[in-house]
Amino acid sequence: MDDAPHPLADRFSRIRAIALDRDGTINVDVKYPHRLEDLQIIDGFAEFMAWAAETKLPVSVITNQSGIARGYYDVEAAHRFNAAINASIAPLGLRIEHFEMCPHLPDAGCTCRKPATGMLENLSARYGIAPNEWVVFGDQYSDIECASRFGALSVGLGAKFAAPGLAPISPDLVIGALGDFPAIYRQAIANSSRI
Template identity: 45%
Template structure:
């Protein structure tokens, strides 16, 4: 559809930054160097950069929404220095057993972002580290998936 925007939906832990397991401490923030050129390439093509992330550590009581938001702000700040603007962060705070629509590989986070930013999902891309989570979500929406660093 013309007029709609394109986006890169980027997983956070394990894709954008190193995953320490329920990563939320600022001292643990380390962005993967190899993701930067990929994001810059899409950013220069006028794709919105949107982070989508499962954050069950909130639902498990390991850290607060405020701690996660502080971590996200620091990611955004570091990427601005590298010439990349994160448009927004969308997260699921639920645990896997809660069965919500926003927990990846469900599609709720992308659908929410698509409405908020008038995004053309079919011409957008998912970047993630897990075929079974990020890749599955992309397939459910008929989107291109780029796997980086991955576990499966």
């Protein structure tokens, strides 16, 4: 095992809350998922949520849902889909604390659609947690840019972030899926405590 301090250990030690993108991060991103039969949870989500509960970090979701403005589904359908995500982990005693959704079109000029920071600002006010105490996970560049603008730690999910210099913006950390993060966090914190 590598005992060298993780370069993000100091940032990890400051984390007090988690914000997750939804589609492509928690569930498979079929086009505009909103029907309950669309819900396919990505492997590792339950393990990630168990780690968050063990670490006492509240988990919220920040999700762009322009399908609402496009007329593909309504707000109630989005709420039902979110509730189904929580129902998938409820038997384990786990839950996402809060869902923030932007229902607007990309060109609406709103302050909530990622990469704008409105949803994170709402969460920060809700929990009284400063920007640099959040970690944001997502599979899109807009998630990473949102975190960067806000001042949060960013974690990119998937191979698209793995080639430095090719992406328009680079996350602070790249992992394959949510389930990969707890082991990285635990090792980083353990190693930093030995210094």
